[in-house]
Amino acid sequence: MKIGLILSHEGLAGIWTLGCQGGAFLAAAELNAAGGVLGQEIDIVQVDSGESRDSACKAAQRLALDENVDAVIGLQSSDLRPAVRRGLAGLAPYIYTPHYEGGFCGPGTAPLGITDSEVLNPSLDWLAQHRGGKRFFFVGNDYIWPRVAHGTTEEAVRGAGGRFVGQALMPLGQRDYAPVLDAIRKAHADVVVIAMLGEDSVCFNRAFAEDGLASSVIRLNLAFDETQLLALADVGTENLFAAQAYFDTSRGDGRDALAERYDACFSGQRPTMTANAVGCYDAIYLVAAIARQVGRIDGCQMAHFLRPRLQRDRAYHMIGRSDAAAGVRLAEAEGIDFVVRSAFSS
CATH class of the missing domain: 3.40.50.2300 (Response regulator)
Known part of the structure; x- marks a missing residue:
């Protein structure tokens, strides 16, 4: 099973790339160790979306047409999201992971981020x-x-x-x-x-x-x-x-074990696990859940599964984490750490 990981490797959003890669790699390794998805191992294919609509569209086309991926996970600015979807042309589902403005992100697309x-x-x-x-x-x-x-x-x-x-x-x-x-x-x-x-x-x-x-x-x-x-x-x-939804100093929702696995896997070679890293980790598991729901690894059918809007609470229910999208934490900086001052239910 091939999953495309489309991120901006440089530029303004490049600051998040290493953590996002780490979250996705860890999830794929865990699923592969457990037998893969429907008997197939996950292979992550990375591409750079760049910072323009044209570069994002071409990167998505490369994943869909040249790499023949079965699904795509991405963290892009909102203005590049339609370009990625256009490049995929319905050939693979698009799991969009970051905090965003809210609303329907288009057919074949499942947003996981808070709004x-x-x-x-x-x-x-x-x-x-x-x-x-x-x-x-x-x-x-x-x-x-x-x-x-x-x-x-x-x-x-x-x-x-x-x-x-x-x-x-x-x-x-x-x-x-x-x-x-x-x-x-x-x-x-x-x-x-x-x-x-x-x-x-x-x-x-x-x-x-x-x-x-x-x-x-x-x-x-x-x-x-x-x-x-x-x-x-x-x-x-x-x-x-x-x-x-996540701070490393106040993980909650059973994320302590995940952060420990992440730290053990990368031994300080990647940034601390952040909300964006968690989003990419969860996105890999959502792709696996969609494939199992469809009953086969087929990008077109998996994208078709997402033509009606997939609500985030249902997405997390599909991966067995119905509590993971339960709320938002407000935190205040103290040095290089965030200290949570309050937590709110969605």
């Missing part, structure tokens, strides 16, 4: 109640996920009884943050919600701290994990929050 509304509604309410957040500012990249997250943030702010005081959408890769930081200061924001991709989020948080805002303004980062936090170790992480 903005699941994160923002409880997190902003908690920050309003426990940290005095009243004035909220939004900062994001200018593409589909942050644009949708902007609207979701406005709704969540209203629900928390706060006031939305400003927003800024910046091109991918922009490094001149002075106008945005000045706008945050002038708006007297209590909380800044940040929806930026990978390395962009690291660079903005670094500039935020160096500008002196970290001591007085709370940051809530979306799609932000320990890998990015580690990149900020030498600058201020004061008042920095993130919300995820």
